[in-house]
Amino acid sequence: QKEVEQNSGPLSVPEGAIASLNCTYSDRVSQSFFWYRQYSGKSPELIMSIYSNGDKEDGRFTAQLNKASQYVSLLIRDSQPSDSATYLCAASASNFGNEKLTFGTGTRLTIIP
Amino acid sequence: DTAVSQTPKYLVTQMGNDKSIKCEQNLGHDTMYWYKQDSKKFLKIMFSYNNKELIINETVPNRFSPKSPDKAHLNLHINSLELGDSAVYFCASSQELDGGNEQFFGPGTRLTVL
Numbered sequence: 001q002k003e004v005e006q007n008s009g010p011l012s013v014p015e016g017a018i019a020s021l022n023c024t025y026s027d028r029v030s031q032s033f034f035w036y037r038q039y040s041g042k043s044p045e046l047i048m049s050i051y052s053n054g055d056k057e058d059g060r061f062t063a064q065l066n067k068a069s070q071y072v073s074l075l076i077r078d079s080q081p082s083d084s085a086t087y088l089c090a091a092s093a094s095n096f097g098n099e100k101l102t103f104g105t106g107t108r109l110t111i112i113p
Numbered sequence: 114d115t116a117v118s119q120t121p122k123y124l125v126t127q128m129g130n131d132k133s134i135k136c137e138q139n140l141g142h143d144t145m146y147w148y149k150q151d152s153k154k155f156l157k158i159m160f161s162y163n164n165k166e167l168i169i170n171e172t173v174p175n176r177f178s179p180k181s182p183d184k185a186h187l188n189l190h191i192n193s194l195e196l197g198d199s200a201v202y203f204c205a206s207s208q209e210l211d212g213g214n215e216q217f218f219g220p221g222t223r224l225t226v227l
Contacts, residue, residue: 032214034215034216036218038154042220042221043203043218043219043220044156044203044218045218046215046216046217049215088156092214100158100161100169101146101158101216102158103155103156103157105153105154105155106154
């Protein structure tokens with residue numbers, strides 16, 4: 001059973017629209033959640049972290065966390081072609097401060113000009 | 114530039130060989146990690162070191178042996194390479210801040226075993 005699940009996509013969104021990426025996790029002790037963006041052939045790049053229920057906004061990105069539903073999402077407003085990438089959701093349960101990140105399989109996002 | 118760096122970027126080798134990948138971070142972080150990303154792009158943790166001490170050791174064949182000479186370096190040695198070892202290996206580092214522990218990844222080493 002996968003611990004972090006994402007829709008693999010591909011998800012196609014017109015330029016300027018809102019892209020919505022979703023993630024569910026099965027381990028209730030997970031405390032920290034992260035969204036990474038990975039361009040083809042590149043390394044994962046951290047774009048958002050969220051630790052408490054609710055919304056967290058950073059520029060065009062908003063992360064949403066609902067621990068009761070074990071659900072994390074990422075909204076990208078005013079989508080740009082440069083947002084086209086694979087988005088990885090990750091969850092962790094702290095182990096004496098050393099985070100074991102469990103990743104989902106990623107959602108491939110394509111922004112259509 | 115402050116970053117996580119890895120060498121080599123590409124590694125092509127024959128089955129049965131032994132190879133090493135090196136990782137260095139100048140971010141001042143205490144914890145370093147090795148991840149493997151397979152052909153289906155699934156990213157999975159292999160090892161974690163905190164201040165040179167092994168903290169996380171996932172179910173990885175014992176042909177894989179990490180070594181951390183100091184907290185800024187974490188190397189990965191692989192013995193008797195197999196075809197299934199072909200993947201991209203990422204090093205990462207982190208420092209716990211404000212209840213969270215954000216990990217930053219190196220550029221990756223693409224290993225191809227022939």
